[in-house]
Amino acid sequence: MSEPILSVSDLHVNYGRVQAVRDTSFDVPEGGLVTLVGSNGAGKTSVLAATSGLVRPRSGRITFLGQDVTRWSAHRRVSAGIVLVPEGRQILSTLTIEENLQLGGWRRRQSGARIGQMYDRFPVLAQRRRQLAGTLSGGEQQMLAIGRALVAEPRVLLMDEPSMGLAPKMVDEVFAVIESVRAEGVTVVLVEQNARRALTVADTGHVMETGSIAHSGPANELLEDPRVVKAYLGME
Ligand SMILES: Nc1ncnc2c1ncn2[C@@H]1O[C@H](COP(=O)(O)OP(=O)(O)O)[C@@H](O)[C@H]1O
Ligand SMILES: [Mg+2]
Numbered sequence: 001m002s003e004p005i006l007s008v009s010d011l012h013v014n015y016g017r018v019q020a021v022r023d024t025s026f027d028v029p030e031g032g033l034v035t036l037v038g039s040n041g042a043g044k045t046s047v048l049a050a051t052s053g054l055v056r057p058r059s060g061r062i063t064f065l066g067q068d069v070t071r072w073s074a075h076r077r078v079s080a081g082i083v084l085v086p087e088g089r090q091i092l093s094t095l096t097i098e099e100n101l102q103l104g105g106w107r108r109r110q111s112g113a114r115i116g117q118m119y120d121r122f123p124v125l126a127q128r129r130r131q132l133a134g135t136l137s138g139g140e141q142q143m144l145a146i147g148r149a150l151v152a153e154p155r156v157l158l159m160d161e162p163s164m165g166l167a168p169k170m171v172d173e174v175f176a177v178i179e180s181v182r183a184e185g186v187t188v189v190l191v192e193q194n195a196r197r198a199l200t201v202a203d204t205g206h207v208m209e210t211g212s213i214a215h216s217g218p219a220n221e222l223l224e225d226p227r228v229v230k231a232y233l234g235m236e
Helices: 044-052 074-080 097-104 111-121 123-127 138-151 168-183 195-201 226-233
Strands: 004-015 018-029 033-038 059-064 082-085 156-160 187-192 204-209 212-218
Touching: 004 044, 004 187, 018 033, 018 044, 018 187, 018 212, 033 044, 033 195, 044 059, 044 074, 044 082, 044 156, 044 187, 074 082, 082 138, 097 111, 097 138, 111 123, 111 138, 123 138, 138 156, 138 168, 168 187, 168 195, 187 195, 195 204, 195 226, 204 226
Parallel strands: 033 187, 033 204, 082 156, 156 187
Antiparallel strands: 004 018, 004 059, 204 212
16 A cells, blocks of 8 residues: 555644644545545534644644654645635625636646636636636635636645535535545545545445444445444435
8 A cells, every 4th residue: 555645643633621632543545535424513523624624633643754743833734735715605795706716726826827727727717717606606706716726736735615505406506526636636635524525436435423433434335334324324
């Protein structure tokens, strides 16, 4: 086995007295697609926040390309290639689409060329580049959030609930984008409440329950694991 591109080891995240994540460890192989699924409040966003440097873990270690990045700032991690598409998209609605994409590239040379590639990839953004991002639909805003992250040239793309709140057709489009990004060689860590869809596209899955990983395995096996089916897939 080759070295993982990203490793999370013995991670603990607290917010004051709230223990959001405990004893959480997983590896992400280069070029892989790993998903974290689980109920609301299970700790998924907190794992991504610690990985991207937005929260300081209480303890544990994040290793990226063999380097311990646990104490690196979020900006330094973006420069190194760890890029987050945050929960709720967090695009800047009073800036234009173009300005939002430029924000993704502020640490990169040649970001103009990358922005051009995003317009090829997401024609809906190209048509509306001078419009305010707040005028986009929810699905279009998600495409913008993904485009902004891709302008930053991720090695590992962390995606937090990209299909949340979207109509079924847009959910299909978001998953198609995830698969194409992965096919281009970008490693993906996908957090989703839509566990069935996420496990269908992922190689490996981890099920989080109340702050820690309860089940892990090849995604296709988790899709048939009775404990996972009963708790997370049964209702669909
Ligand atoms: N900023 C915060 N302050 C206090 N508690 C938080 C904060 N963010 C998350 N939590 C708590 O941490 C736990 C894990 O939350 P989160 O990581 O957002 O889970 P998920 O993404 O799986 O829904 C929950 O109990 C949540 O209420
Ligand atoms: Mg979350």
